[in-house]
Amino acid sequence: MIQVRSFAAGKWHFGDKGSIVLVDAVNGEPVAEVDSSGLDTGAMLRYARDTGGPAIRRLTFHQRALVLKELAGYLLQRKEEYYALSTHTGATRLDSWIDIDGGFGTLFTYSSKARRELPNDTVLIDGPTEQISKRGSFVGRHIFVSRRGAAVQINAFNFPVWGMLEKFAPAFLAGMATIVKPATVSSYVAHRVAEDMIRSGLLPEGSLQLIAGSTGDLLERLTLEDSVAFTGSRSTGLALKQLPSIQENSVPFTMEADSMNSSILGEDVRATDEEFALFIEEIANEMTTKAGQRCTAIRRVFVPGPLVPELLTRLQARLQKIAVGDPRIEGIKMGPLVSLAQRTEVRERVAELAGSCERIDVKTEIRIDGPDKGAFQTPTLLYARRPFDNAAVHEIEAFGPVTTVMGYRGTEELVALVKLGGGSLVSSIFTNNDSIARTIALGIAPYHGRLMIVNRRCAAESTGHGSPLPHLVHGGPGRAGGGEELGGMRSVLHFMQRTALQGSPTTLGAVYREYTRGGEVREEEKHPFKKYLEELQIGDSLLTHRRTITEGDISNFAGVSGDFFYAHVDELAARESMFGRRVAHGYFVLSASAGLFVFPGPGPVIANYGLENLRFVKPVFAGDTLQVRLTCKAIRPKEGEDNGIVEWDVVVRNQDGDEVALYTVLTLVKKLPRVEQPATI
């Protein structure tokens, strides 16, 4: 029997007050035991705050991201062990794949997105500089910094691996140390993975602690620096959220609770359309994957009234094809619920729903070797004839393979019905009419964290109604908890503090290490393009020589580019234009500016790979004389590579000192060549 130990303040712990035994969902055999008695939660919090957090924050965002990538690779090599354990929870191979490979995929995605979207730094700038003074000597800007406390993460039983990793990844990237508490019933799976995460040696000390069992008084001890991310039942979540420690210290509490998610068939769809078949398939899949034990599962199915009979018949037939049984048997598509207690719970909820619904019989035989000691629950299909008079179908969730079908008439009625769910994680819309898609999507978006719109054009690549993706927000308003998880870097920000800064542009630039226009610059004899990445400093600046733009330049540029737009080459039409006469091409101003600021010889600047925020703010006429100020704005070394990104602020002015063009140039710049050290003998 596996001893599911906790990992607290750097040590493995197993209590001595008498353990709880966890059993296999199929055959009832003991699998593991849990005992968290005697945990020192105060020490755990101190360890997270004083050891783990500081250790993570010594790494930049990119370094943290690379740790996640290595970690995912390390765990991936060991995945068969996790699959074996996962089977005890009743999971089929596919269910486990969603949990285990899905979890590792989340780490990989967070790693690559963080390296693309966050700077290689520890402070994150949020939004542009705010002009809050006339002369610009006092400006404003926002930054995100790491919160300094512990990130407590409480997970549901259904996805012990994915649930742990999808919360751990953003918290780790944000610079917070995690204390994870998996649901007890499947904790042996999370425990095994957490053990490997710690054993890998890849994580800075204190990054991850684990509570197998009860959290004891952990949550009562939280202070303003800590945070909680919770996935699970609404009632538990609400109780925790209302603890005085959490309310009084405004501890961020991200709650993601199961909800009355829906799937909708558009009124344009006929029974012979591809979308009808896709709809049936999606409902059947979502009802039976993980035996319907998903926060995102489809609990309510909305169908145009006339199509209800056809839908019920075909869905019933489809569900009857699904092989239910012991997931160890070849060909089984749906396993048991996680436990007998969970089955009792589901059956009670089904009984409540059945009071006001018609039950469509789904004939299924349970395939199992030996006597049935498992928590099997066959797919349960309900039909509610009067959905507006039936509060239960919008409120009571049976957390298993159970869904209720309802008819609707018109978008207004549909939106009203969907809204009765009180806020959901996700809804899917099946339609091949983009105008209907828009009307339904915008009508129900206020009540959802995610909407999936499926038609024949995208179905083959659709990721599925029930699958949260690391790129997209997971969470929902109202009953779904009001929280936001995942969503790319959005979820990292939920673990950080946003702070507005005010001060001189030079001072603020020194705080977040980015040159702000209006700040002081540094001019040297050496051209900034001659400096290696490490030699450059924010504010290094070049004021170029000048160039007078002539009629000949404009004509030549038209010839070379082939751009004969009337405003540049047709004096008669140009006179009638907003400019009043011929103007130089914007692209010529850009090209001539490069001619002014580029150092032509070989050097550390390898390439100009892009441009941002270009604005032509004043026209340039023949006779105007241009001069460029080029200033090093940001320096972003690439982790483990021989170069980095340098952003240059460019201001082009005319003879009156007026700005004519403003932009940011993106270049690749080499790091200093590494001197090869002779091997010591």
Place this chain on the structure above:
Amino acid sequence: MIQVRSFAAGKWHFGDKGSIVLVDAVNGEPVAEVDSSGLDTGAMLRYARDTGGPAIRRLTFHQRALVLKELAGYLLQRKEEYYALSTHTGATRLDSWIDIDGGFGTLFTYSSKARRELPNDTVLIDGPTEQISKRGSFVGRHIFVSRRGAAVQINAFNFPVWGMLEKFAPAFLAGMATIVKPATVSSYVAHRVAEDMIRSGLLPEGSLQLIAGSTGDLLERLTLEDSVAFTGSRSTGLALKQLPSIQENSVPFTMEADSMNSSILGEDVRATDEEFALFIEEIANEMTTKAGQRCTAIRRVFVPGPLVPELLTRLQARLQKIAVGDPRIEGIKMGPLVSLAQRTEVRERVAELAGSCERIDVKTEIRIDGPDKGAFQTPTLLYARRPFDNAAVHEIEAFGPVTTVMGYRGTEELVALVKLGGGSLVSSIFTNNDSIARTIALGIAPYHGRLMIVNRRCAAESTGHGSPLPHLVHGGPGRAGGGEELGGMRSVLHFMQRTALQGSPTTLGAVYREYTRGGEVREEEKHPFKKYLEELQIGDSLLTHRRTITEGDISNFAGVSGDFFYAHVDELAARESMFGRRVAHGYFVLSASAGLFVFPGPGPVIANYGLENLRFVKPVFAGDTLQVRLTCKAIRPKEGEDNGIVEWDVVVRNQDGDEVALYTVLTLVKKLPRVEQPATI
């Protein structure tokens, strides 16, 4: 005596259960009476949800912004009436200016920022398209849509006008109808302004309702669509936040509570430095503005140990110069507290603080005509000798002209002391050393919503420690409530729902009206540049003729631009570069692309005013043949002008079909010429 009526479901209401009389803060004379008994809060909520919200949401963001601008202009003309009323609350002219002109300024700023930063639409796109499928037929993207409920706004007594308008503006922009509840004691000021807002006829029906007095059971009736923004005392805020209606429905609750804000003198500053004088001035101002009744006032002053005596002496002298008295008397700089009850409260808190602090005597004479019936409280300066052993000074807030000075030694100690405040709205840092500024700012940022860094270079234009700005986040973690108000469009988003969308690029584009690369395009004979704004459609696209790039082109472009970067013109050096041989200038690819897609004759496209997200993704060599796909990406008509912005997606490919450059071109495009209608006779 003013009858402070409520405005409920389109009607003015005054109760009959016996009114509360509000008195002048200086002379105790009755000013107004309040009675909210008999309010039908259910009808108010229905009116906000079913009448006000839909009416606002029929306007685009830009149209809503223009309403705010007109409204600010309308109120500005009537401001002297508000100033007269404000004096009854004990406010000096300057105090009233912060409240009244500050409120109107907030409307103006929100109006102009919204028109610059939000689309002229009702749906807001959040972030880029997420690639979640291999072939790109299924993509993800986030949008923000309006929440459909009532925005309940509860305000503090100190800034009845600003407090109302700074919450109303973002809620209105977001598309939510407001129910505002000003603090009763100064409600006659807010009431007068609200009356004019409604009377102006500028607001869509139902946009604004007012509760003067008690909210009754309003908050108990809130559901998932509603929201609460609260400013006031921590204890009241906490009680409201924990109502079952709010917790169970995950009603967004933005709390902004008074906090133990601090001001810090850097260790680099000497007593003779300009920053020392600026520091003294800021503390004196912040202590006495609005008689210290500001959520953002400086409650704790941190000074390098050796400078404490000098600081106390000079601050004492400065405070003694402040004229306290009836704000109607010329030259008075500080008026009374808002009420005698408030003074009792402040004096009790001062007594608690004085137990562990030394009190520095500030000699002040109160100037008043007639007997002193006012709620006057003279500036109170305290000194805490052992700040680490003194919990009271970090926890007990006297909401009046009261501050405590403390010494510190080193940044680490400073950060620990600041943190004892448990999370604050704002801290200010006075230093002329940018490295010290960075260390302190990043050290204390996790505990603050805003940090102001002052030195001699920016002091003249500084907006002041205590002043929240519409551009910057106002709020703070922990004790300060954990909320975010203001912060430009960030606060508008807090009144909206973020929803992830998944589907085909074409379908998603139809939902949020923006072309997504990979979506279907529409090709016609007519060049898209020949279409007026109203004739253009998202997805209108042009695949251009082609152009082979020659050695001559590259040479000519180098000559015209003056850009002789070795990678373009020096074959020997180019061979050693990452490209292996000479490449065309990126700016030439850009220019030649324009030559391919621009329609040269006069037409609706007036100007190319900028470019976004340019990436050169593959080098172009002599011999390569380029072709461009130009697609209408977004159409943004300008409200009340004869043109709009059109964004064009540009993809440049070579002969192999590989993308070589990707970007978005920004153009101004004319609306259809208006046909002058002959006047009907």
